[in-house]
Amino acid sequence: MSEQVHNRLAMARAERKVSRQSLAEAVGAHYQTIGYIERGQYNPSLDLALKISKFFGLPVEALFSLEPFRPLTDEVYGRNQP
Amino acid sequence: MTTTRLTRYDRTMLRLMNDRRGAAWYATAARRRLAVTAHVALTLAIGGLMTHLFLAEDEPLWTIAVMAVLLLPWMVATGVINGATRGLLELRAHVLDERQSAERSRVLARAHRVTTLLLAAAAATLLVTGGIAGDAPKAYAAPLLIAVLVTHWVMPLWVAGWLAQDEPADDDI
Numbered sequence: 001m002s003e004q005v006h007n008r009l010a011m012a013r014a015e016r017k018v019s020r021q022s023l024a025e026a027v028g029a030h031y032q033t034i035g036y037i038e039r040g041q042y043n044p045s046l047d048l049a050l051k052i053s054k055f056f057g058l059p060v061e062a063l064f065s066l067e068p069f070r071p072l073t074d075e076v077y078g079r080n081q082p
Numbered sequence: 083m084t085t086t087r088l089t090r091y092d093r094t095m096l097r098l099m100n101d102r103r104g105a106a107w108y109a110t111a112a113r114r115r116l117a118v119t120a121h122v123a124l125t126l127a128i129g130g131l132m133t134h135l136f137l138a139e140d141e142p143l144w145t146i147a148v149m150a151v152l153l154l155p156w157m158v159a160t161g162v163i164n165g166a167t168r169g170l171l172e173l174r175a176h177v178l179d180e181r182q183s184a185e186r187s188r189v190l191a192r193a194h195r196v197t198t199l200l201l202a203a204a205a206a207t208l209l210v211t212g213g214i215a216g217d218a219p220k221a222y223a224a225p226l227l228i229a230v231l232v233t234h235w236v237m238p239l240w241v242a243g244w245l246a247q248d249e250p251a252d253d254d255i
Contacts, residue, residue: 030182
């Protein structure tokens with residue numbers, strides 16, 4: 001029933017060097033839940049999505065979207081046709 | 083997960099259920115399902131022995147001895163399934179996070195459906211058997227009641243073990 005929510009969680013974690021465990025502890029979730037969100041196997045509630053966004057200091061739409069994310073390099077530098 | 087304060091019991095259980103020393107036993111879906119199958123077989127065997135103990139007229143000592151021996155692997159299999167599900171059914175509700183709570187509800191709902199079907203099949207069998215051999219329902223009432231109780235008790239564990247997902251890939255950070 002629920003639609004796939006795309007996310008950039010793995011990228012944000014890697015960039016900030018945050019482990020799943022420490023993110024999970026900060027937002028009151030199990031570390032597996034963070035992994036399943038990253039794999040697209042679990043869509044977080046709005047509450048959890050907001051907590052995760054707050055942890056990274058980013059707007060929620062920077063991390064979660066109903067549409068697939070474009071590669072970040074494309075967004076930053078733009079991209080011509082391949 | 084932790085909107086209320088965890089007690090010492092909660093913390094101990096949380097640590098125990100997330101102990102990954104036995105992770106190799108439930109690392110893949112095939113291994114988890116093997117553990118569930120073994121658990122079902124052992125439960126059936128122990129249940130069968132209990133029925134024999136109840137119905138047999140002879141010396142029941144060997145039955146008790148075999149049951150005691152089978153209980154050890156049964157407990158190991160229970161531990162493997164609990165490890166695979168990270169204590170989904172063992173931890174108290176306030177220890178679980180939102181995904182685990184939703185997963186527990188899904189598991190309990192599915193287990194309830196399966197148990198209902200099994201109970202319906204058992205009741206139908208008992209009624210049919212009663213129609214053929216009049217005394218059968220009376221003779222099997224107590225073992226059947228025990229079987230129903232055990233099934234009701236362990237079905238969520240079997241369903242949870244069967245449906246458990248693979249661990250997310252290793253965290254490089």
